Amino acid sequence: MASQDNTHRLYGVPHSLYTGIARCYLRTQGITYTEIPTTDADFHTRILPIIQRSIIPVLETPQGDIVQDSLDIIDHFEQQGVQYSAYPDGLLQRVLSVIIAYYGTQAMLPHAMHYRWSYREAQEGFLHDQFAAGAGEAMADKIMSRMNAYLPQLGVDAHTVPEIEASYLQL
Template identity: 75%
Template sequence: MAEAESIQRLYGVPHSLYTGVARCYLRTQGIPYEELPTAHPDFQERILPVTRRSIIPVLETPEGDVIQDSLDIIDHFEARGVPYSAYPDSALQRVLAIIIQYYGSQSMLKHAMHYRWTYRTQQEEFLRDAFAAGAGEELADRIMSRMNSYLPRLGVTEHTVAEIEASYFQLLDTLNVHFRKHPYLFGGRPSVGDYGLIGPLFAHLGRDPVPCDIMKVRAPRVYRWVERMTAPGLDTPEFQGYGSEFLPGDEIPETLVPLLEQIADEIFPELTDKFVFLDDLIETHRPEDGQPVSDKPHQRYVGLVDTQFRGMPMQSGVEPYLVYILRRADQVLASVSQTEQQAVRAFLETYRLADALPGNRGYSVDRRNQIEVWER
């Protein structure tokens, strides 16, 4: 048993999308941790003064370091070495894993929040119990109402609901086929793509009663993957002899192609429109290197764009954080040979994903002192 002082502290709640990502990663890697709710006094006294905003998950290391954001928590441990690295060695798999991570952690907020709040009446007791357990009875209603109010800026409206649900069914069908043949997206261990998808597919869609029932009935192999992702280590008894490595030779399984096609259909033109918005913002305001992306730490949206989801018009909030995620794909390409770069770019062009990479725009987004800032 690990000594108490070597245990990581994870601040979050069971129904949190991003806490679920960090929790799955810690369990897969066998990293001892203790999970504490935001109502814990240490969160108020020690964590908030550092993060300067009420955000989860936050990891507090035994050495006293504070790391917020599931992406940064993963990268913190990756840099130190883990049993099952979440980053494939090959360039194409790694770039695609980052794009899928973006899709799961950002684009699928529509699906997650729609099924949680549009069906609130059918799930009221379940949701109320979860929010009260995490924040206390007095704050539960206030937090639930605030979360519900986010739907329009995520593009969840009466015009897009039918397409969001059609997208969820399509995703379940595609992944159900894939997970019959492979335990994870790219082989025998979860990638950052898996961790991106598990956020919405566990905390909301694989846990809240309405979407969870749909998943169990329509796509039992996807539900089994959710169980696998949330279990300790690699929970793969159905795949005896498969191994724990990523597929060799930068192989992309045929069963993954429909997922890539769906991602291309759904992240554009929204992502392109957001890039244009950010380009114009930079050109107009010309922020200095290190300048916060917003006036207040808790403000992550910098505006709204008129765009589309699966052909339906909508508005969507613009978070510079999207650049923080996707620029890592550019960094992968910058680290490999010209020949490898050309092969990856050709694949991305074929599957209409090339424009998911920010490229050289004259700016990027970094995180310094716990806050997102412009990088010039």
């Protein structure tokens, strides 16, 4: 469903780390977009069959092209030329920027999820509000429980928490 105007459609949710990366980039570049929650029927009927898995963010261009993943969304616009490139000009600086981006989005993921879920009682109201805004009231608790259950897979448990917090403070 190509947009009739020049507005991009960003499928994501308010609390998503990766949707936040794409949202920040679009705002910085002044790219017109509408953020659409994954509860939208269009996401289920049109987007999911194309991308073949339930993952966000997904960008739909006004021309109807589908771009999935925050870094692919950034690269999509970088290839077209933007006012404020996300990548430095120098080769060494570019390599370092990719390493830092990877570190922030992948290596720090256990830290981010630890601070989001290990202190869940202290921020339950905020989390529920944000998950309900993105997924609907009925699904919020189910999704929160599923996300919370990922902690062991990320290496976050009672034994690793002191090291995770110490490494975060050191960083």
